[in-house]
Amino acid sequence: MGTDNKKTAADTTGRIRLENKERIIKAAEKIFAKNGFRGATTADIAAAAELPKANIHYYFGTKEDLYRAVLDEIVALWVSSFREIKHDDDPASTLADYIRAKMELSKNRPHASRVFANELIRGAPRMKDYLEGALKEWVEEKAGIMDQWIEEGRMAPVNTRTLIFHIWAMTQTWADFEVQWTAILGTGDHLGDAEYEEATNAIISMVLRSCGLIPVPPRMTETEMKLTV
Amino acid sequence: MGTDNKKTAADTTGRIRLENKERIIKAAEKIFAKNGFRGATTADIAAAAELPKANIHYYFGTKEDLYRAVLDEIVALWVSSFREIKHDDDPASTLADYIRAKMELSKNRPHASRVFANELIRGAPRMKDYLEGALKEWVEEKAGIMDQWIEEGRMAPVNTRTLIFHIWAMTQTWADFEVQWTAILGTGDHLGDAEYEEATNAIISMVLRSCGLIPVPPRMTETEMKLTV
DNA sequence: GTCTATAGAGAGATAGAC
DNA sequence: GTCTATCTCTCTATAGAC
Known part of the structure; x- marks a missing residue:
C-alpha cells in the first residue's frame, strides 16, 4: 500500500508538473514574443499563466532557463518544418x-x-x-x-x-x-x-x-x- | 557686444545641443534595435553615446520621449524611401x-x-x-x-x-x-x-x-x- | 507542491554642485 | 550646459509558512 500510494502520488505529481511547465512555457512564449528576453518580466509571464510568480522559479529556476526552454521548443518546431x-x-x-x-x-x-x-x-x-x-x-x-x-x-x-x-x-x-x-x-x-x-x-x-x-x-x-x- | 556675446553663446549652445541630441539618438537607435523598448536601458544608451546618464534625461526628458524621437527619425527615413x-x-x-x-x-x-x-x-x-x-x-x-x-x-x-x-x-x-x-x-x-x-x-x-x-x-x-x- | 512576503540588484528619473 | 550622488520603484529570485 505504501508503494502504491507513492506510485500514485509520483504519477500525479509528474502529470501536474508537466502540465504546469507546459502552461508556463506557452505563457512565456507569448510574453517573450511581445517584449523580447530583456523586456519580458517574470511577473507578466506569471500573470499570463495565471500562476503565482514564485511558481515560475520553482519550475524553471531562472528567467534565463525558462527562455531557453521556450527557445528549445521553437527550434524543435522549426526543425519539424x-x-x-x-x-x-x-x-x-x-x-x-x-x-x-x-x-x-x-x-x-x-x-x-x-x-x-x-x-x-x-x-x-x-x-x-x-x-x-x-x-x-x-x-x-x-x-x-x-x-x-x-x-x-x-x-x-x-x-x-x-x-x-x-x-x-x-x-x-x-x-x-x-x-x-x-x-x-x-x-x-x-x-x-x-x-x-x-x-x-x-x-x-x-x-x-x-x-x-x-x-x-x-x-x-x-x-x-x-x-x- | 552684449548682443554679440549672447548671439555667439546661443549659436554655440544650439549647435552643441543639436549635435548631442543627434549623438544620443544614434546611440539609442542601436540599443533599441538590439533590445526593444522595454529591454533597452538608459544606462546602455548613455554608455553607447559616451555621455553620463543624466544627460540623456536632460535632453529628452523620459526614455519614452527618446524612443519616440528615434521612431520619428525612422519613419522619416521610411517615407524617404x-x-x-x-x-x-x-x-x-x-x-x-x-x-x-x-x-x-x-x-x-x-x-x-x-x-x-x-x-x-x-x-x-x-x-x-x-x-x-x-x-x-x-x-x-x-x-x-x-x-x-x-x-x-x-x-x-x-x-x-x-x-x-x-x-x-x-x-x-x-x-x-x-x-x-x-x-x-x-x-x-x-x-x-x-x-x-x-x-x-x-x-x-x-x-x-x-x-x-x-x-x-x-x-x-x-x-x-x-x-x- | 503552493504561495506570501521580502531581500537585493538594477531600473528610470532628479536634485544640486560645478 | 554638465555630471555626481541619490531617490524611488520595479525587477529577479528566494526564504519560509502552509
Whole structure:
C-alpha cells in the first residue's frame, strides 16, 4: 500500500508538473514574443499563466532557463518544418508544399515566430549553435539538391540559398509583422484564413513562376486581344 | 557686444545641443534595435553615446520621449524611401529601382530597420497612426497604379498589395536577420557588398520574372542542347 | 507542491554642485 | 550646459509558512 500510494502520488505529481511547465512555457512564449528576453518580466509571464510568480522559479529556476526552454521548443518546431527534399521529387510540388508548411506555422504559431525573430534581431546570442549547425546543414543539403535540379534542366537557374532565405522572409513576415498587414489591409486586429490563403498562393506563384516551374500568365491586353479578334 | 556675446553663446549652445541630441539618438537607435523598448536601458544608451546618464534625461526628458524621437527619425527615413511611382513610368525599371532603394536602406541603416521590426513585433503601439495613415495611403496609391499597369497589359496579373508586402519582407530581412544569413553563408560577422549585390539581383529577378517583365531564362539542358546540337 | 512576503540588484528619473 | 550622488520603484529570485 505504501508503494502504491507513492506510485500514485509520483504519477500525479509528474502529470501536474508537466502540465504546469507546459502552461508556463506557452505563457512565456507569448510574453517573450511581445517584449523580447530583456523586456519580458517574470511577473507578466506569471500573470499570463495565471500562476503565482514564485511558481515560475520553482519550475524553471531562472528567467534565463525558462527562455531557453521556450527557445528549445521553437527550434524543435522549426526543425519539424524542414522537409526531406529528395533528388527525385517534383520541384514544383516540393516548393509549393514547403511554402504551405511554413505558412501553416506562421498562422498557427505566430508567437513562436516572433520569439525567433526577436532572438535573431538581438544577434542570436543563444542560438548561434543552431544557426551554424543544424540550420546551415539543412540549407546546404537542400540547396544542393535544388542546384542539381537546375543542372538537370528541371528548374530555371536561380541562387538556391537566396531562394530559401526569401521564402523564409515572405512566409514569416505574415506572423512577425501581422499588425502592419492588418493596418494596411484594414482587416481588423488579425489576419484571417482568407488573407493567409491569398498570401500563400501569391508566394507560391511568385516562386514557381520565377523558377520557370509554372508559366507566367499572359498580359491582359494580349488575352483581351485574343478574345476580341 | 552684449548682443554679440549672447548671439555667439546661443549659436554655440544650439549647435552643441543639436549635435548631442543627434549623438544620443544614434546611440539609442542601436540599443533599441538590439533590445526593444522595454529591454533597452538608459544606462546602455548613455554608455553607447559616451555621455553620463543624466544627460540623456536632460535632453529628452523620459526614455519614452527618446524612443519616440528615434521612431520619428525612422519613419522619416521610411517615407524617404517611398517612390513617386507614376502611371507613365516603366514597370520594370520602377520596381527594380524601388527594390534597390530598399536594399540600400537595409545595408546602410540596419539598426533603423531593426527598431522598426521590434516595434511591429510588439504590435506597433506607438506607430498605429503611421501604419493606418501615411503608409496605408502610399500602398493604396501605388498598388492602384500597378493595377492599372496590369489592366493595360504592361505587367502580368499579380496581387499588387501582396507584392509590395513581399518586397518589404525580402529587402528588410537582410538587415533584421543578418546574423542568420551570415551564420548560414559563413561570411563572418557581417554581410558584405557582394552579398547585398547578389541578394538585390535575386529579389529583382524574382519580382520581374514573376510579373512577366523579364523572361525566365531557359532551363539548362535546353541551353546545353542548343550548344551541343 | 503552493504561495506570501521580502531581500537585493538594477531600473528610470532628479536634485544640486560645478 | 554638465555630471555626481541619490531617490524611488520595479525587477529577479528566494526564504519560509502552509
